Amino acid sequence: MTSRFSFELKATDGKARTGVISTPRGEIRTPAFMPVGTAATVKAMMPESVRATGADILLGNTYHLMLRPTAERIDRLGGLHKFMNWERPILTDSGGFQVMSLAGLRKLTEKGVTFQSHIDGSKHELTPERSMEIQKLLGSDIVMCFDECPALPADRDRIVESMRMSMRWAQRSKDAFGDRPGHALFGIQQGGLEQDFREESAKALRDIEFDGYAIGGLAVGEGQEAMFKVLDFAPDQLPVNKPRYLMGVGKPDDIVGAVKRGVDMMDCVLPSRSGRTGQVFTKRGVVNIKNARHADDPRPLDESVDSPARNYSRAYLHHVFRSNEMIAGMLLTWHNLRYFQDIMNEMRHAIAAGTFDAWEEEFHAMRALGDIEPI
Amino acid sequence: MTSRFSFELKATDGKARTGVISTPRGEIRTPAFMPVGTAATVKAMMPESVRATGADILLGNTYHLMLRPTAERIDRLGGLHKFMNWERPILTDSGGFQVMSLAGLRKLTEKGVTFQSHIDGSKHELTPERSMEIQKLLGSDIVMCFDECPALPADRDRIVESMRMSMRWAQRSKDAFGDRPGHALFGIQQGGLEQDFREESAKALRDIEFDGYAIGGLAVGEGQEAMFKVLDFAPDQLPVNKPRYLMGVGKPDDIVGAVKRGVDMMDCVLPSRSGRTGQVFTKRGVVNIKNARHADDPRPLDESVDSPARNYSRAYLHHVFRSNEMIAGMLLTWHNLRYFQDIMNEMRHAIAAGTFDAWEEEFHAMRALGDIEPI
Ligand SMILES: [Zn+2]
Ligand SMILES: [Zn+2]
Numbered sequence: 001m002t003s004r005f006s007f008e009l010k011a012t013d014g015k016a017r018t019g020v021i022s023t024p025r026g027e028i029r030t031p032a033f034m035p036v037g038t039a040a041t042v043k044a045m046m047p048e049s050v051r052a053t054g055a056d057i058l059l060g061n062t063y064h065l066m067l068r069p070t071a072e073r074i075d076r077l078g079g080l081h082k083f084m085n086w087e088r089p090i091l092t093d094s095g096g097f098q099v100m101s102l103a104g105l106r107k108l109t110e111k112g113v114t115f116q117s118h119i120d121g122s123k124h125e126l127t128p129e130r131s132m133e134i135q136k137l138l139g140s141d142i143v144m145c146f147d148e149c150p151a152l153p154a155d156r157d158r159i160v161e162s163m164r165m166s167m168r169w170a171q172r173s174k175d176a177f178g179d180r181p182g183h184a185l186f187g188i189q190q191g192g193l194e195q196d197f198r199e200e201s202a203k204a205l206r207d208i209e210f211d212g213y214a215i216g217g218l219a220v221g222e223g224q225e226a227m228f229k230v231l232d233f234a235p236d237q238l239p240v241n242k243p244r245y246l247m248g249v250g251k252p253d254d255i256v257g258a259v260k261r262g263v264d265m266m267d268c269v270l271p272s273r274s275g276r277t278g279q280v281f282t283k284r285g286v287v288n289i290k291n292a293r294h295a296d297d298p299r300p301l302d303e304s305v306d307s308p309a310r311n312y313s314r315a316y317l318h319h320v321f322r323s324n325e326m327i328a329g330m331l332l333t334w335h336n337l338r339y340f341q342d343i344m345n346e347m348r349h350a351i352a353a354g355t356f357d358a359w360e361e362e363f364h365a366m367r368a369l370g371d372i373e374p375i
Numbered sequence: 376m377t378s379r380f381s382f383e384l385k386a387t388d389g390k391a392r393t394g395v396i397s398t399p400r401g402e403i404r405t406p407a408f409m410p411v412g413t414a415a416t417v418k419a420m421m422p423e424s425v426r427a428t429g430a431d432i433l434l435g436n437t438y439h440l441m442l443r444p445t446a447e448r449i450d451r452l453g454g455l456h457k458f459m460n461w462e463r464p465i466l467t468d469s470g471g472f473q474v475m476s477l478a479g480l481r482k483l484t485e486k487g488v489t490f491q492s493h494i495d496g497s498k499h500e501l502t503p504e505r506s507m508e509i510q511k512l513l514g515s516d517i518v519m520c521f522d523e524c525p526a527l528p529a530d531r532d533r534i535v536e537s538m539r540m541s542m543r544w545a546q547r548s549k550d551a552f553g554d555r556p557g558h559a560l561f562g563i564q565q566g567g568l569e570q571d572f573r574e575e576s577a578k579a580l581r582d583i584e585f586d587g588y589a590i591g592g593l594a595v596g597e598g599q600e601a602m603f604k605v606l607d608f609a610p611d612q613l614p615v616n617k618p619r620y621l622m623g624v625g626k627p628d629d630i631v632g633a634v635k636r637g638v639d640m641m642d643c644v645l646p647s648r649s650g651r652t653g654q655v656f657t658k659r660g661v662v663n664i665k666n667a668r669h670a671d672d673p674r675p676l677d678e679s680v681d682s683p684a685r686n687y688s689r690a691y692l693h694h695v696f697r698s699n700e701m702i703a704g705m706l707l708t709w710h711n712l713r714y715f716q717d718i719m720n721e722m723r724h725a726i727a728a729g730t731f732d733a734w735e736e737e738f739h740a741m742r743a744l745g746d747i748e749p750i
Contacts, residue, residue, distance in 0.1 A: 319444040
């Protein structure tokens with residue numbers, strides 16, 4: 001096992017890439033999907049079950065963890081890996097995005113942001129320096145720069161102003177991060193949907209030099225078409241020999257379209273959140289287990305997805321979901337996470353074999369079929 | 376594997392007994408604790424995890440299942456075992472007790488009871504005949520007679536009247552059950568706290584002849600002292616060569632006291648319900664994980680209990696419980712179920728070795744120590 005963080009590109013097929021990120025805590029096969037473990041748990045899952053779905057790395061949320069149980073407490077307890085019983089790599093976000101979406105009474109200045117906890121109303125401050133400190137206390141393997149991004153749509157003035165501040169924050173993040181062998185710091189490209197701003201942002205980040213580069217400010221309501229337009233140029237603006245991480249994406253077809261355009265890493269709450277609300281992802285599209293058509297259906301959700309949910313009928317899953325039983329969320333989340341990891345695994349193989357286009361065609365054709373006929 | 380239901384008493388120590396119930400779906404080591412799977416799931420657990428705790432048999436609730444998803448639907452789907460993915464023995468209660476505690480607008484006659492569903496207000500009827508039919512549709516391995524019991528305290532007139540009707544219902548249950556090789560029907564002794572009524576009830580049941588005998592109408596608020604007084608004579612009133620099942624018990628010390636008095640089987644929601652409310656059973660008594668004293672405690676709940684909860688600090692369990700994360704209920708339930716099964720396993724060995732008294736002394740001495748000192 002390596003003592004340093006590194007990325008090896010193994011194969012490309014069109015713009016799609018497959019490779020391996022090596023870290024002291026294990027390898028991350030790319031393209032990689034990172035399940036989200038917001039409050040030191042991937043909701044409804046045991047960590048060993050998350051691993052069993054094929055996940056190489058989890059994402060933790062700095063905003064939630066700094067408020068409860070606090071980064072200092074996690075540090076005293078030996079770090080986030082030990083705390084949550086996940087010994088493999090963890091990426092933490094910077095907290096910036098969730099302050100903007102969850103916290104109360106935010107005040108944004110060049111220095112950083114002050115806000116009130118959505119849990120107990122207590123006051124807190126996040127700056128690039130404090131975000132680096134928190135992510136270090138957590139023991140994160142991949143640390144994200146502290147940044148800011150406006151909600152879309154926004155006018156060009158607001159976008160460029162915000163992006164340039166984020167680039168100044170990127171430099172402050174790098175300075176505060178310092179030299180931590182075995183740990184990586186990723187810069188985050190901003191610039192909204194504007195190609196020129198995205199290039200300016202990418203250049204600023206390339207000049208600072210990071211271990212990886214995220215594409216931020218997407219998947220915030222702009223829609224798939226607009227997102228793909230940006231992904232048609234944004235990954236190419238980033239260094240070819242470093243991992244590229246698209247934050248907060250996404251639905252299965254978003255993920256496939258992003259990989260096709262040169263993205264290496266993604267994260268999203270969708271598979272776990274949907275699992276708890278009865279939305280299930282299958283090879284033939286989305287199934288809503290709440291629907292009465294499943295009440296008497298003896299068939300599994302999708303027999304090709306190897307999770308414990310395969311041992312139950314749709315009728316059972318419908319029953320336990322309607323009865324608010326925890327096993328519904330447990331089984332459906334496991335299924336969804338496994339389905340997402342299956343897509344990643346299949347894409348990695350298809351890229352290595354040079355058959356990504358054929359794989360993608362089959363992926364869309366299966367989804368176009370829609371769910372199996374009711375019995 | 377046997378094709379018939381049978382009970383073999385292997386050893387006794389004082390009044391305590393250990394043995395094996397053989398069924399076509401596997402053996403049940405006694406004394407046995409049965410986790411409760413009310414709505415076709417032991418809450419917060421996967422069935423394979425329930426098995427991993429050491430459970431040989433589950434209890435299912437006729438009342439809940441007849442209302443949702445209905446016994447007829449479970450039958451169409453291949454029976455309760457297949458439905459809930461638990462291939463080992465299942466005991467179902469008769470529905471009578473839960474109609475009395477949960478349903479609305481109950482009307483009790485010699486024929487049976489009519490009531491309204493607590494879920495949707497729909498009207499239903501349960502009689503001895505209908506209860507037998509439902510438990511057959513579910514595919515239950517151990518079927519319970521349909522009975523009725525008054526809330527305690529009640530006057531002797533009310534108790535004897537109710538007990539005698541339950542004995543008439545026991546005969547009707549037996550007649551309706553018929554001959555079902557491999558499946559067992561248990562009679563239920565009633566009679567409140569009154570030794571003469573308990574004897575009259577036991578005699579009625581012995582005359583009808585059952586595959587096992589339950590002690591009903593206890594653990595309904597009378598307190599441990601009153602319950603143990605009844606258990607000082609009630610098990611002796613039942614046949615020695617058949618399993619004796621104490622319904623709805625209980626706390627760890629209730630269980631130990633019942634086994635000491637000759638009980639072979641028990642069930643209770645306590646380990647799973649407590650797991651979801653943060654009450655944890657350990658060798659050194661009850662721990663409330665909500666308590667602030669655990670927030671920084673790096674130690675496991677009880678390292679002697681072999682469950683996944685052992686891989687986490689009390690600080691983590693405190694954190695996820697306070698954060699309303701599902702993993703709290705999952706880990707604490709698993710721990711509690713494992714602790715209960717550990718007690719059963721230790722008692723079985725102690726009885727076989729003739730060391731039950733010494734084991735019981737140690738059990739109480741450990742609990743008297745109280746939880747480990749705060750750090
Ligand atoms: Zn997302
Ligand atoms: Zn109980």
